[in-house]
Amino acid sequence: MLGEMWQLRGRYKILHMTWFAFFLSFVVWFNLAPLATTIAADLGLEVSQIRTLAICNVALTVPARIIIGMVLDRYGPRITFSALLMYAAIPCLLFAAAQDFSHLIIARLLMGIVGAGFVIGIRMVAEWFPPKEIGLAEGIYGGWGNFGSAFSAFTLAMVGAWLSFGAVNPATNEAVINWRAAIALTGIIAALYGIFYFFNAEDTPPGKVYKRPKNTRGLEVTSKKDFGFLMLMNIPLTGVLMLLAWRLSQVGLYGIGTMFIIWVCLLGLYAFQAYNCWNVNKELLNGTKRYPPEDRYNFSQVAILQLTYIVNFGSELAVVSMLPDFFEGTFSLSPAQAGMIASSYAFMNLVARPGGGLISDKLGSRKLTMGVLTGCMGIGYLLLGTVTSSWFLPAAVLLTMACSFFVQAGEGSTFAIVPLVKRRVTGQIAGNVGAYGNVGAVIYLTIFSLLPTWLGGGEDPSAAIVAASNRSFFQIMGVAALIVAALCFVVLKEPQGSFAEHHKDEEEISQSRVETEMNI
Template sequence: MLTEMWSLRGRYKILHFTWFAFFLSFVVWFNLAPLATQVAADLNLEVGQIRTLAICNVALTVPARIIIGMLLDKYGPRITYSLLLIYAAIPCIAFAMAQDFGQLVVSRLALSIVGAGFVIGIRMVAEWFPPKEIGIAEGIYGGWGNFGSAAAAFTIPAIAAWLAFGAINPQTGEALLNWRLAIAGTGIIAAIYGVFYYFNVQDHPPGKVYQRPKSARGLEVTSKRDFLFLMLMNVPLSGILMVLAWRLKKIGLYGQGVLILILLALVGLYLFQAYNCWSANKELLSGKKRYAPEDRYNFSQVAMLELTYLANFGSELAVVSMLPAFFEGTFTLNATKAGMIASTYAFMNLMARPGGGLISDRLGSRKTTMTVLTAAMGISYLMMGSVNSGWWIPAVILLTMACSFFVQAGEGSTFAIVPLVKRRVTGQIAGNVGAYGNVGAVAFLTIFSLLPEWLSGGGEITPAVIGQANTIFFQMMGVVALIVAFLCWFVLKEPKGSFSEHHEGEEADISETMQKKMGTKAID
């Protein structure tokens, strides 16, 4: 595969066009982090407000990934990805035109939906690559696309400075950043590529059938016990949005009355989702339908993948959102230098996520790969918690890159398993697993935003307090990762057909398609 990859024909063309779609969605999604200090300075935002914007940046991605997964299974990845990229221009332009914190929050919440694009490519790549190569293919898609966050951190400050036409801040003597044009520009570029993507890809190879669930309203399960498990695992998806609503109320964006209305709406959202899941599984629950043993899957596998993605991708989103400011404050660097150093964390996506997928393909056990990488990630975060201003910066960069390798290789390992659980609901499974990544991100970032206040006892937030908060933040993510690694070892199971030539049901699909074609020719 690696030698054929640059042919830009057939499935490799689809892979390259799709990872670049994901790359642009990540550039858009993380176009705030490297410009956060400039936005704060221009609009007189407090530290808590900037950290709240970072939470908003990943908030609506939680329900969006569920909804996108449903639309994906029903309509296919081609049109779904194209429309999402075109949509990206709207919140980017709105954010660029914002004049106060409230407008920033609303536009950033709308922009967080763009982060759901990841789910779409998972199904697209799975349609074009067999199980024995799914790890490396999904790893290339996820890793090279995920590099968009590093590209944003590395290039957007320089582009914003160029767009400011050399203007200098008279107080600091540093170059001003035209963050408005830079952020709007990323959305416009994504929209243009969305049109290009629609006219240059196909949902599946010729001769294959795009398997769709009987109902895209909710995730199909194959036992009554799994349905109850699904309802339980759906609780955090609405619960984390309640946490975000409370956080926005805490910083004064709205009052107690509005908070109560939002909480009631989120309860309604959970009930609506539960009803849709019941509708998709009502024949099973009423006893009218029973699945043959070969057609069943264990939802516990989905739940474990949700937890692994909470630990790895959730922590990555949190770290990418805070790392530029972390380096800027810890080592007294300007925004451009801090952004460049912070980009080393996401830079590892180019190798780590494909590497995790490749290891998963070659090791012969996707479960062992997942467990080892998650444990190594936990240890790396514990080491990151000891970084302070006394460290040698090159050593910090090496540690950051090592930590990033295990985080992103773990992500690659997670999505080397996702397409193998149940093919016809791959979009929805990917949506649920992906949403848990954002559950983790919102949880981690909420704690991160509150730590300085807790540690200072409501008093002055000094650099020492911020340093202590950063230490606890990294240690917390390390402990979570070690707990998840323990669960992986005892709960996660090896998927059936992990290294076969065809996806589950694929040979039957091809045979069925050929029979239909032959039948048509006979009639003609």
């Protein structure tokens, strides 16, 4: 596969088009961070308000990934990805036109839906690549697309300066950054690419039928026990939104009364989701339908993948948010120096996530790959928890990059398994697993924001307390990863047909069709 990857035809054309679609969705989703200080100065925002915007940026991604997974399984990845990219222009233009904090909040909440784009390409790539190559293919899709966050961080401030056409702030004698035009431009580019993607991508190779579940209102399970397990695993998806509502009330966005109203609405949303899942599986639950053994899957496999994505992707989103401050405070660096060093964590996506998928393809055991990578990630975080100002800076950077490799390789190995669990509901499974990544991010970021207060006994934390809270934060993530690694070895099962030429529920494509595909 590596030798053929640069061919811009057939499945490789689809792979490159799709990872770039994901790349643009991440450029849009993360277009706030590199311009945050400029926006704060322009609109007179406080630090707490900027942090609130960052939380809002991931809030609706949790339910959006579930909903996008349902839409994906029904309508296919071509239409779904195209529509999402065209939608991205709306929150970008709203944010660019915002005049006060409330307008910014609304725009960032809507922007969180764009973060759900990841799950779409998971199914698209799975349709075009056989199981024996799916780890590397999904790793390239996820890793190169995920690089959009780093690209946004490195370029948007410069683009904003270009779009100010040389204007200089007389008070600071620095170039004016036109943040409104820069953010609007990312949305417009995404929308234009969405149109291009609609007219140039296909859901499946020639001669292959796109498999859809009979009902996409909820996730289909194949045993009564698994239905109960599904209801249990849906609770954290609602719980983390309730946690977000509480956190936003703590920063003064609204009062306690409003928070309770939001909680009641979220409980109603959980009840509605549970009803939809019951509706999809009611024949199974009332005993009128039984799945033959070859058509069953264990929901426990989905659950363990959800947990792995909490500790790898969830921790990645959290670490990206705090790592510049960690290096700046620990080694007395300038913000620019700390930002450049911290970016090494995100840059590892280019090789780490495809590397995790490739290891999963070549090692011969996806279960072993998942367990080992998650365990090494836990050890890496525990070691980062020992970093102090007495460390040699290059050694701390190398440790950060090594830990980042295992985090992102673990993400690649997670989604090397997801498409192999149950083909016809891959979109919904990917949506559920992906949503748990955001669950992890919200939980970790909430812990991170509260640790200094906890360790400081409720007082304003000193620099020493902040440093101790950073080390404790890494240690918490390390322990969580080691626990999940142990669960991988005990609970996770090797998917059937992990290294087959074709998916087990798909008819073999004839040689003539393969030749046709390669000549597209």
